[in-house]
Amino acid sequence: MEHILEVTDVSKTFSLRGMFGQSKGGVSAVNGVSFTLKSKGTLGIVGESGCGKSTLARLIMRLIEPDQGQVRYKNEDLLKLGGSDLKKMRKRIQMVFQNPYSSLNPKLTILDNVAFPLWANGTGRAAASTQAYRYLDAVGLPKSYAAKYPHHLSGGQRQRVAIARALVLEPDIVIADEAVSALDKSVQAQVLNLFQDLKKEFDLSLIFISHDLHVVEYMSDDVMVMYLGGVVEKGPKEEVFANPRNPYTQALLKSVPSVDLAVRKAPETELLKGDLPSPLNPPSGCRFRTRCMFAEARCAQNVPALVEVGEGHHTACLLVHEGMAAVQNL
Amino acid sequence: MSNLLEIDSLVTSFSTKKGMVDAVRGVTLRVKKGKTTVILGESGSGKSVMLRSILRLTQRGSNVAGSVRLEGEDLLGKSPKEMVAIRGNRVAMIFQDALSALDPLYRVGDQLKETIRAHHKVGRREAKDRVIELFRKVGIPSPEERVHAYPHEMSGGMRQRAVIAMALGCRPDLLLADEPTTALDVTIQAQILRLFKELQAEFGMSIVLVTHDIGVAAEMADEVAVMYAGKIVEYGSAEEVLTRPMHPYTAGLIAATPQSKQTGRLSTIPGQPPLITEMPPGCAFAQRCPYAESRCTESVPDYVSAGRSQQAACFQLAGRERYAQ
Ligand SMILES: Nc1ncnc2c1ncn2[C@@H]1O[C@H](COP(=O)(O)OP(=O)(O)OP(=O)(O)O)[C@@H](O)[C@H]1O
Ligand SMILES: Nc1ncnc2c1ncn2[C@@H]1O[C@H](COP(=O)(O)OP(=O)(O)OP(=O)(O)O)[C@@H](O)[C@H]1O
Ligand code: SF4
Ligand code: SF4
Ligand SMILES: [Mg+2]
Ligand SMILES: [Mg+2]
Numbered sequence: 001m002e003h004i005l006e007v008t009d010v011s012k013t014f015s016l017r018g019m020f021g022q023s024k025g026g027v028s029a030v031n032g033v034s035f036t037l038k039s040k041g042t043l044g045i046v047g048e049s050g051c052g053k054s055t056l057a058r059l060i061m062r063l064i065e066p067d068q069g070q071v072r073y074k075n076e077d078l079l080k081l082g083g084s085d086l087k088k089m090r091k092r093i094q095m096v097f098q099n100p101y102s103s104l105n106p107k108l109t110i111l112d113n114v115a116f117p118l119w120a121n122g123t124g125r126a127a128a129s130t131q132a133y134r135y136l137d138a139v140g141l142p143k144s145y146a147a148k149y150p151h152h153l154s155g156g157q158r159q160r161v162a163i164a165r166a167l168v169l170e171p172d173i174v175i176a177d178e179a180v181s182a183l184d185k186s187v188q189a190q191v192l193n194l195f196q197d198l199k200k201e202f203d204l205s206l207i208f209i210s211h212d213l214h215v216v217e218y219m220s221d222d223v224m225v226m227y228l229g230g231v232v233e234k235g236p237k238e239e240v241f242a243n244p245r246n247p248y249t250q251a252l253l254k255s256v257p258s259v260d261l262a263v264r265k266a267p268e269t270e271l272l273k274g275d276l277p278s279p280l281n282p283p284s285g286c287r288f289r290t291r292c293m294f295a296e297a298r299c300a301q302n303v304p305a306l307v308e309v310g311e312g313h314h315t316a317c318l319l320v321h322e323g324m325a326a327v328q329n330l
Numbered sequence: 331m332s333n334l335l336e337i338d339s340l341v342t343s344f345s346t347k348k349g350m351v352d353a354v355r356g357v358t359l360r361v362k363k364g365k366t367t368v369i370l371g372e373s374g375s376g377k378s379v380m381l382r383s384i385l386r387l388t389q390r391g392s393n394v395a396g397s398v399r400l401e402g403e404d405l406l407g408k409s410p411k412e413m414v415a416i417r418g419n420r421v422a423m424i425f426q427d428a429l430s431a432l433d434p435l436y437r438v439g440d441q442l443k444e445t446i447r448a449h450h451k452v453g454r455r456e457a458k459d460r461v462i463e464l465f466r467k468v469g470i471p472s473p474e475e476r477v478h479a480y481p482h483e484m485s486g487g488m489r490q491r492a493v494i495a496m497a498l499g500c501r502p503d504l505l506l507a508d509e510p511t512t513a514l515d516v517t518i519q520a521q522i523l524r525l526f527k528e529l530q531a532e533f534g535m536s537i538v539l540v541t542h543d544i545g546v547a548a549e550m551a552d553e554v555a556v557m558y559a560g561k562i563v564e565y566g567s568a569e570e571v572l573t574r575p576m577h578p579y580t581a582g583l584i585a586a587t588p589q590s591k592q593t594g595r596l597s598t599i600p601g602q603p604p605l606i607t608e609m610p611p612g613c614a615f616a617q618r619c620p621y622a623e624s625r626c627t628e629s630v631p632d633y634v635s636a637g638r639s640q641q642a643a644c645f646q647l648a649g650r651e652r653y654a655q
Contacts, residue, residue: 048515049486154602155373184372185542186599189586193595211515214545218588218596241590255520257545259589261569264549272517274471275488 004205005037005173010059010069012052016280027279029055030066031229031287034306037173042199042206044220044237046213046252048276051226053209057175060207061095062086073173091121094166096159098178103162104150111136111146114164121169135164138201139194156187163194167202175207180215192219213256217241222312225249228279228287231306235313245315248288286318294319334504334536335361335384340396342376342383350393351606353379355560357396361504361553364534366526368547368568370583371557372603377540378426380557381506384538385417400504419449422502424510426540428493432481438492439465439477446499464495467529469521487518494522501533508540523549544587548572553639556580559603559614566640576634577642579615613644621646 010033013026030052037043045053059066062078071078073089081089097103104113111132118128136146139160150158159179166174176195180188192215199206208219216223217237224234225248233246244250251271258264272291277283283290289299299318306314307321342354354376361367369377383394386405398405400421405413417423425431433441442464443457452460458477465473468491481489490513497505507526511519523546529535539550547554551568556577564577575581585597601618604610610617612627619626625645634647 048517156602185544185583186372186586187602189588189596189598190600192588193598196595213516214588214590214592217590218592251517255516257516257520257523257543257549259544259548259572259584259587261548261572271520275485 002039003036004039004074005060005207006070006072007036007060008034008070008072010034010056010071011067012055012059012064013067025280028229028282029279030059031282033069033226033229033231035224035231035234037205037207038221040199040203040205041221042208042219044216044223045207045209045226046211046216046223047226048252049211050228050276050279052229053226054177056226057095057177057207057209060175061090061093087121091169092171093173093175094169094171095175095177096162096166096179098181104158104165106150109147109149110141110153110161113150113161114168117165117169131168132164135168136161138167138198139164140190154187156183156190159183159187159191160194163191163198167198170202171204173205173207175209177209178211179208181210181212188215195219213241213253225252228277228282230287231314231316232288233313233315234306235310239310239313243310243313245309245313245320246288246317247292247294247319249315251291251293286316332363333360334363334401335359335538336397336399337361337384338397338399340380340383340394340398342379342388342395343393344389345391346607348607352609353560353606354383355609357557357560357562359555359562359565361536361538363536364530365552366530366537366539366550367553367555368551369538369540369555369557370542370544370547370580372542372583374603374606375557376560376606377557378508381423381508381538381540384506385421385423386413387417387423415449418445418497418502419500420502421504421506422497422500423506424494424497424508426508426512428508428510429481429486429489429513431493431496432489434481436480437477438479438481438484438489442477442492442496442499445496449500460499461495464499465492467498468492468495468525470495487514490514490518491522494525498529502535505535505537507537509542510539511546512541512543519546526550544572544584556583559609560606561614561643563615563644564640564642566637570637570640574637574640576636576640576647577615577644578619578621578646580642582618 010030012030013028015026016024033056047053058064060071078089114132114135115128118131141160180191183191210216220237223237223240225232227248233240233249244253254271274291277290285300285302286304289295302318304316304318306316309315337357337359340354340357341352343350343352357380371377382388384398432438439461442461446457446460461477462473465476470476470488470491511522526537541547554568554571555562556564558579564571564580575584582599586599588596599618604614612629613631616622616626631643631645633641633643635641
């Protein structure tokens with residue numbers, strides 16, 4: 001399958017400044033992340049709060065500038081573009097944000113909220129409205145909602161408006177950052193189905209960020225697991241969910257409460273140690289080592305690379321890699 | 331098995347511009363000693379209001395009617411002073427906006443010490459030792475140092491654990507926990523749910539746990555009550571309710587939640603719940619229910635029993651099979 005987006009070794013450290021502008025060190029929010037998004041595919045990104053998911057999305061959108069790396073969209077490096085080229089490219093990648101309450105303009109009608117990106121790109125009012133109606137219809141909002149204001153709508157309806165607004169510029173790629181997290185389960189299912197339908201209808205490629213592992217599993221073709229700014233595991237969803245190799249992925253998957261009553265967890269199983277370390281001062285070597293149940297002395301010295309452990313399935317763990325070497329040596 | 335808490339015909343109303351409206355519309359519930367009852371339901375269904383009503387912590391201008399008995403003692407008839415002695419002592423609550431329970435101006439450890447000393451005759455030293463012990467129990471690393479931390483010096487997960495420590499400080503008989511883990515990562519959630527189970531095993535505490543996460547319900551519940559539009563529409567053992575839901579709303583909710591290895595389209599519940607100011611006559615679920623018929627919009631369905639403990643309020647259930655997914 002062809003790749004529509006290729007992200008290579010992207011990093012971002014936010015520098016923190018004190019009250020008087022002096023540097024207080026840096027937050028390593030995204031650290032050497034690489035991945036590819038298949039054309040018309042869905043890549044799910046999971047990981048705990050603060051692991052850098054939103055920062056990564058904003059780097060791809062160039063809402064913030066990375067310190068290093070490449071983001072290739074159809075063979076063009078997005079990070080090198082400027083001016084009108086950048087503006088053109090930006091239309092191709094759109095984002096849906098987590099909070100359906102704050103991401104819409106409360107002073108504009110629903111129709112104008114959706115038409116707004118078109119105006120901003122120079123489309124005339126009438127043509128913009130026609131387009132906006134089309135996408136409101138595509139997300140399943142009746143015409144009668146067009147003249148209403150955001151506060152008249154429920155959370156699920158607002159999220160539909162936000163999706164219509166992201167689609168109206170006819171992007172190739174949509175990045176959904178926790179787009180269903182604030183919704184009730186019954187409404188969430190409606191919006192997830194909507195994403196699946198729109199993906200087919202408009203040939204979209206999707207980056208789906210969520211901390212809900214079941215949602216990511218349901219939506220994605222490929223999955224990437226992040227921890228403290230870095231990628232610890234990625235691969236086809238079936239592989240990563242059925243056969244996680246990285247100790248962090250394993251702990252994460254085991255932490256999800258199962259709806260199956262038969263697999264209630266034994267209360268004594270401890271999956272992780274301690275707390276998430278500060279990204280201000282990430283651990284040396286493997287960033288996960290302070291919480292890893294298998295950590296050894298060398299985990300503090302060596303940074304594990306992402307190594308292929310199965311077809312398209314990569315994991316970053318010294319022990320897993322060594323275990324493979326042992327198997328190969330047999 | 332004896333009940334620790336018995337709630338009967340609880341109605342909680344708020345005065346609004348449109349007059350008094352009922353947010354909780356007649357809830358009857360039993361909470362067994364040493365067991366966990368999970369309240370499941372969508373946003374706005376009245377879960378928080380019901381929980382607050384138990385401790386009479388609803389806002390001014392609200393009215394709580396019906397009866398709430400803790401080991402036979404009527405809580406709604408108690409004086410405000412008597413309620414203060416019960417709150418945080420025999421019954422503790424973790425509020426949905428728990429992080430606001432900590433005062434940003436005071437050290438977290440001091441806030442906990444004061445709570446403990448307000449209910450128990452213990453000296454400063456002993457209170458401090460108990461706080462450190464509690465911090466350790468809830469998994470706050472280096473508790474001896476963290477007791478001196480201010481709230482802003484802790485991560486969100488750690489503050490949530492401190493709030494839980496505060497609620498557990500007096501070893502309550504009953505813990506009311508309103509979405510205690512919703513804001514937390516799954517790994518921390520797993521830790522906290524495990525802690526609840528440990529404490530329950532240790533002191534025989536009863537728990538009422540509010541969540542909208544069916545996974546959390548399956549993990550924790552002995553009994554499950556499903557709320558919709560201010561009422562309990564289904565109640566029963568976790569096994570019965572979660573694996574063989576009777577009420578169309580419960581069945582819809584479970585089917586709409588993506589599960590491991592799920593493929594194909596998710597089943598959805600169309601529409602949204604009615605506003606409490608515009609409650610329809612009849613069954614509140616009728617506008618969204620695939621099985622609704624004319625009587626559903628005319629009169630209110632009674633509870634129908636099935637199975638050992640399972641009950642649901644739906645006309646279709648009498649003489650019919652359950653709504654399997
Ligand atoms: N503008 C900024 N300045 C300084 N630090 C930042 C900034 N933006 C993000 N960070 C930090 O970078 C890290 C990654 O944040 P990010 O928002 O990308 O995480 P996330 O994975 O999206 O988390 P969540 O699941 O909570 O949304 C965090 O430690 C965060 O505090
Ligand atoms: N002080 C109040 N005055 C008027 N109405 C209120 C008040 N507090 C709550 N309500 C209403 O009561 C209903 C139930 O609210 P409640 O907070 O109990 O819902 P919930 O089930 O806890 O939802 P969530 O899952 O979003 O926390 C809602 O419609 C809410 O708007
Ligand atoms: S490299 Fe070491 S610390 Fe990192 S995940 Fe593997 S075993 Fe754990
Ligand atoms: S009473 Fe009628 S509307 Fe209500 S849940 Fe049963 S079938 Fe549906
Ligand atoms: Mg984020
Ligand atoms: Mg609530």
